[in-house]
Every structure is written in structure tokens, then in C-alpha cells.
Amino acid sequence: MELFETIRREYQFGVGTIKGVAKKLGIHRRMVREALADAVPEQRKKIERARPKLEPAMSFIDAILENDVTAPRKQRHTAHRIYDRLRTEKPEIELAETTVRKYVREKKLRIGLIHRETFVPQSYQWGQEGQVDWYEMYAELGGEQQKVQMFCLRSMASAGAFHRAYPHASQQAFLEGHELAFHYFGGPFHLLRYDNLKSAVQRILRGSQREETARFIAFRSHWGYAADFCNPARGNEKGGVEEEGGFFRRNHLVPVPVARDYAHLNELLREASQRDEQRIVGQRSISVGAAMALEREHLLPLVKEGFDLAAVRFPVVNSSGCAKVLTNFYSVPVAVGTEVQAKIHAAYVEIWHQGKCLARHERCFGRQQKVLDLDHYLEVLEKKPGALAGSTALEQWRRQGRWPASYDCYWEILKQRQGKQAGTQAMIEILLLGQQYGAERLRQAIEEALRLGCSDAAAVRYLLTADQLDKSKPEAVELGSLISYERPQPTMETYDQLLLHAPGREVIQ
Numbered sequence: 001m002e003l004f005e006t007i008r009r010e011y012q013f014g015v016g017t018i019k020g021v022a023k024k025l026g027i028h029r030r031m032v033r034e035a036l037a038d039a040v041p042e043q044r045k046k047i048e049r050a051r052p053k054l055e056p057a058m059s060f061i062d063a064i065l066e067n068d069v070t071a072p073r074k075q076r077h078t079a080h081r082i083y084d085r086l087r088t089e090k091p092e093i094e095l096a097e098t099t100v101r102k103y104v105r106e107k108k109l110r111i112g113l114i115h116r117e118t119f120v121p122q123s124y125q126w127g128q129e130g131q132v133d134w135y136e137m138y139a140e141l142g143g144e145q146q147k148v149q150m151f152c153l154r155s156m157a158s159a160g161a162f163h164r165a166y167p168h169a170s171q172q173a174f175l176e177g178h179e180l181a182f183h184y185f186g187g188p189f190h191l192l193r194y195d196n197l198k199s200a201v202q203r204i205l206r207g208s209q210r211e212e213t214a215r216f217i218a219f220r221s222h223w224g225y226a227a228d229f230c231n232p233a234r235g236n237e238k239g240g241v242e243e244e245g246g247f248f249r250r251n252h253l254v255p256v257p258v259a260r261d262y263a264h265l266n267e268l269l270r271e272a273s274q275r276d277e278q279r280i281v282g283q284r285s286i287s288v289g290a291a292m293a294l295e296r297e298h299l300l301p302l303v304k305e306g307f308d309l310a311a312v313r314f315p316v317v318n319s320s321g322c323a324k325v326l327t328n329f330y331s332v333p334v335a336v337g338t339e340v341q342a343k344i345h346a347a348y349v350e351i352w353h354q355g356k357c358l359a360r361h362e363r364c365f366g367r368q369q370k371v372l373d374l375d376h377y378l379e380v381l382e383k384k385p386g387a388l389a390g391s392t393a394l395e396q397w398r399r400q401g402r403w404p405a406s407y408d409c410y411w412e413i414l415k416q417r418q419g420k421q422a423g424t425q426a427m428i429e430i431l432l433l434g435q436q437y438g439a440e441r442l443r444q445a446i447e448e449a450l451r452l453g454c455s456d457a458a459a460v461r462y463l464l465t466a467d468q469l470d471k472s473k474p475e476a477v478e479l480g481s482l483i484s485y486e487r488p489q490p491t492m493e494t495y496d497q498l499l500l501h502a503p504g505r506e507v508i509q
Contacts, residue, residue, distance in 0.1 A: 001040075003025075003035075004035040004041055005039070007021055007025065007027075007031070007036070008036065010024065010025065011032070011036060018033060018036075053095055054099055054103060056090075056093050057086055057090065057100070060086065061086075061103060061107065064077050064082055064085070065077065065082075065104070065107050065108060065111060065113065066111065068113060069113065079097075079100055079101040079104040079105070080097070080101075082100060083095075083097045083100045083101075122156075124157040125157060125298070126158070126294060126297075126298035127157065127187075127295050127298030127299045128156070128157060128189070128190055128191060129155075129156045129157070129189060129190070129191045130181075130185075130192050130193070131153070131154050131156060131192070131193045131238040131241035132152070132153050132178075132238075133152050133195065133238065133242065133245060134149055134150065134197065135150050135152065135245040135249070136148070136150065137150055137249055137253050138256050139165065139257045139258070139265055140256055140257070140259070141259055141261055141262065141265065142261060148165045149165070149166045149167065149168060149169040149173070150164070150166075150245070151163070151164045151165075152241055152244060153177065153178065153181040153185075153192075153241070154240050154241040154244045155189065155292070155295060157291065157295055158288060158291035158295045159240075159284070159291065160185065160276075160277065160288050160291065160292040161241075161244045161248065161273060162177075162184045163248055163269045163272070163273055164181075164269065165266055165269060166262070166346055166347070167262065167347065167365060168365045169199070170346060170365075171198075171199040171213070171216075172310065172311060172344060172346040173346035174197070174199040174200070175199075175215070175216075175219050175307065178223075179306055179309070182223065182302060184273075185292065185295070185296065185299060186292075186296035187300050188223045188224065188299060188300040189225060189300070190226065190300060191225065191226045192225055192226070192227055193227075193228045193229075193238045194227060194228070194229050194238070195229070195230045196210070196229055196230070196232060199213065199216065200212055200213060200216040200229075204232060210229050212227075215311070218307070219307050222307045223300070223303060224300055224303075248272070248276075252269075252272040262347065276288060277289030309346070310344055310345050311343075312341060312342065312344070313325055313326070313341075313342040314340070315339070316338070316339050316340075317332050317334055317337060317338045317339075319336050320370075321333075321336065321376060321377060321380070323351055325342045325349055326344065327367045327368060328364045328369045328370070329368075329369070329370045329371065330342075330359065330361045330364075330371045331359065331371065331376040331377070331393065332351045332353075332358055332359050332376060333358055333375070334358060340352065340353045340358070341353065344363070347362065347363055348360055349361050349362075349371075359373065359376065361373070371396075373393060374394055374396075374402075374403075374431070375434070375435055377391065377393050378432050382425065382428055382429075382432075385424040385428060386424070388424055388428065389424070402439065406446050406447045406450060409450060410430075410449065410450060410455070411423070411424070411427045413450075413455045414426045414455060426457045430442070430446070430457050430460050433460065433464060437464050441464060442460075442464070445460050445463040445464045448463050449463060
């Protein structure tokens with residue numbers, strides 16, 4: 001633009017000829033004529049430059065991306081993955097990764113693998129909307145690395161978030177996460193936004209209509225909030241909670257967290273969420289914690305009684321002494337054929353009968369698995385002692401660490417002294433004492449019996465009750481201090497005088 005202006009001024013006020021202006025400014029006469037014709041330069045044509053280094057790799061990259069059109073969305077090639085394959089499969093082609101990245105993006109736009117989309121910024125009022133999602137992470141629990149399902153509920157106005165870990169993204173965990181989040185924030189939000197997860201949606205209908213699960217409808221009605229669902233495969237419609245999951249994973253779950261169990265892990269997650277309340281998000285003027293305090297007044301009130309989160313089933317105890325709950329079997333200490341009530345919680349299963357909780361098992365998320373407790377079979381084993389050694393319940397106790405090595409030692413001593421069957425019956429009798437006195441006291445009593453060389457059920461029973469037989473000795477009292485309690489001996493003389501002065505009465509002796 002500045003050159004055109006100089007040409008026009010030189011022609012008008014200077015040399016005055018096209019040839020003279022071109023010679024003075026060192027340009028072609030064609031440019032002088034162009035500048036004189038219009039003060040605004042014409043749009044330059046974009047010239048496609050040759051790509052001598054990229055051209056040998058273009059067919060290879062094109063084939064990969066065209067195959068990705070039909071591949072699962074989350075298993076398509078990234079530019080970095082294509083660059084790695086080029087170095088491995090086409091080592092003769094030398095290319096920079098930035099060159100590959102640029103071409104891959106151009107090609108993806110042309111064939112429709114990616115789209116340029118404009119997103120409309122949103123503003124939220126206090127307590128108006130929260131967003132809910134699940135995401136995955138890994139944690140080391142009890143020395144073993146496990147995949148963990150993370151429940152997250154994020155406030156869109158304050159940017160506060162609640163995170164909780166579960167072994168499985170079940171409906172019970174989904175509903176429990178809501179209740180814990182409501183207490184964390186101080187109340188439910190007026191609207192919660194979800195994707196189409198199975199815990200809430202049975203079937204996607206036309207448009208925004210959804211066929212929701214009965215328990216989700218009851219839960220939502222109990223707490224009084226409204227629900228909205230995203231369009232299928234449109235996670236950007238709840239972008240706040242999507243970004244929160246990524247931020248929390250990068251900042252608090254790296255390196256892989258180490259915890260004793262899920263309770264300990266959730267304590268660590270809560271501490272991390274509370275630390276996040278100190279940060280200021282985006283262009284906000286106050287911290288997350290201060291915004292949550294302001295938002296608390298605009299949330300719906302907490303209900304007095306929580307929702308009954310447990311799913312209920314009514315199985316019948318089978319011939320193995322188990323009740324089938326969902327796809328697994330749990331042992332119950334009742335007679336075969338009894339109908340019991342199973343309450344399914346997020347992390348455990350309770351078996352009830354006649355208003356009494358008979359058993360509580362850690363919930364199993366496999367299929368066709370048996371979860372057994374040896375205590376539930378001890379009364380049966382009294383009649384069938386030979387079944388103890390090979391029982392599945394005993395094997396599970398060994399794996400769980402509930403059968404110490406001292407039990408095997410004592411059992412072997414009993415069999416050597418009393419015989420195989422009688423010794424096993426004595427061991428079962430000892431195990432029954434654990435139901436009355438507790439597993440820890442029983443273990444201590446057996447270890448003490450081993451130390452003393454005792455090999456009898458009566459000895460273990462005595463050791464369990466020995467502390468109750470000890471009588472406390474009274475404290476020693478100094479004899480001199482008893483003088484203060486001395487009193488003179490009573491006499492009857494005063495009463496005899498009353499008898500002597502009684503008029504006209506006979507004394508009956």
C-alpha cells in the first residue's frame with residue numbers, strides 16, 4: 001500500500017512518466033501502471049508451492065486417514081501416532097513432526113474427520129446449573145493398581161466441584177454421589193445436566209425426550225431438582241464438567257495416588273477438592289471457595305431424610321446356602337428355600353430377614369461369582385465336618401487373610417490328638433466361639449493356647465473368658481485410719497427404765 005502511494009505521488013508531482021518512475025524506484029513499468037489504475041493493490045493469487053519432502057509420504061498418510069473414517073471415534077490416529085508410524089514403516093522418508101501435523105490437520109478437515117465449530121459463551125446465575133459426569137482413573141489400593149470410576153458434580157457458577165471414587169459406576173453409586181455432593185455444596189442445584197448414562201436414561205427418544213429409569217425419577221422428585229440431557233455424542237454441551245475431570249486428573253491424580261482402600265482414597269480426594277477452593281478460575285474476581293459460599297444461599301434446601309439408595313431384591317436361598325443377587329451369589333445363614341430381602345448398595349450387599357440384617361458382603365461386580373462367609377456354614381459343618389477342609393468359604397477366608405496360620409497349626413494338633421473327624425469337630429466348635437467373642441479375641445486365644453501347649457476346645461474357651469474370672473483385689477488400707485470409725489458399744493439400760501415406770505402394765509418375759 002505504501003509503495004502504491006509513493007508511485008502515484010512520484011508520477012503526479014515528480015518525474016511524471018511511467019518509464020521515469022519505474023527507473024527511479026527500481027520497479028517494473030507494469031506495477032507503475034497498476035498503481036496508477038487503482039490505489040488499492042489487487043489480491044495476490046495464492047501459489048501452491050511444491051512439497052518435495054512431503055509428497056512421498058502423502059499417499060501413506062491419506063490411506064491411514066481414509067481408513068479412520070470408519071474406525072471407532074476414540075481409536076483414530078493422531079498426528080503424533082502417524083508420525084511414529086512413518087518413522088517405523090517408512091524410515092527413508094525424513095520429515096519434521098510439525099510438517100506432518102500441519103498436513104494431517106488439512107486432510108482431516110477435507111475428509112470431515114474434524115470440523116471447525118463456533119461455541120457460544122454462557123453465563124450462569126448462582127445455584128442455577130450443575131453438571132454431572134463419570135470419568136476413569138487408576139489408583140493403587142492395598143498395594144494393587146486398580147481402575148477406579150470417578151463421580152464428578154461441578155457447579156457452573158462457582159466452579160466448585162465434588163469428586164468421589166467408586167469401584168463401579170453403578171446406579172447406587174450414581175445416586176449416592178449426588179447426595180454426598182448436595183451436602184458438600186449445601187443443597188441441590190435447580191438444574192443438573194447429564195449425558196445419556198444408563199443409570200438415568202433407559203432409552204433415547206426423538207429430540208430431547210428421554211425415557212428415564214424409575215429410580216432416577218423418584219430420586220429427582222425426592223430432592224426437587226430438574227434434569228436436562230445432552231444430545232448423543234455431544235459432550236461439549238456439558239463442557240464444564242468435562243474440563244473439570246481433565247484438570248483434576250492432571251493436577252491431583254498424577255502420580256497415581258496410593259491409598260489403603262476406597263475410604264482412604266475418598267479422604268484424599270476430598271482434601272484435594274478443598275485445596276482447589278483456593279484457586280481463581282478464568283476471569284472471575286473471587287476464589288472458588290468464596291463463590292461457593294455465596295452460591296450456598298441460592299441452592300435448593302436439603303431434605304430432612306435422604307433417599308433410600310439401595311436397590312431391593314427378594315431372592316430365595318438355594319441348596320448352597322446362597323441368595324442370588326443380580327448376577328452373583330452371596331452366602332446367608334438361614335435354611336434352604338427361605339425368601340430373604342437383599343439390599344444392594346454402591347459398595348456392599350446386605351441380606352435381611354424378618355427385620356434383621358443376617359449378612360453383609362462386599363459387593364462383587366463380576367458375573368456368576370460366589371461370595372461366601374465361613375461363619376454362615378459352621379452350623380452345617382458341625383454335622384458334616386469332613387467338608388471343612390475343601391470348602392470354598394475356607395478358601396476365600398484364606399485369600400482375604402481371615403484364616404491365620406495359627407488356625408492351621410491348632411487344627412493339625414487337634415487332629416493328631418483326637419483323630420481327623422473329632423479334631424475337625426473340635427476346630428469347628430472353636431470357630432463358633434468367634435461369633436460370640438469376635439475374630440481378634442479368638443485368634444489371640446488360639447495363639448496363647450499354642451504357646452501354653454494346650455490342645456482342647458475347653459482350653460480355648462477358658463482363655464476367652466479368663467479375663468472375666470479375675471477378681472480385682474481391694475486396695476490396702478492403713479490400720480491407723482480405721483480409728484475414725486470406732487464407736488462405743490450400745491447398752492439397753494435406758495429402755496429398761498421405761499419398763500419400770502410404766503403404770504398398771506405387766507411385763508411379759
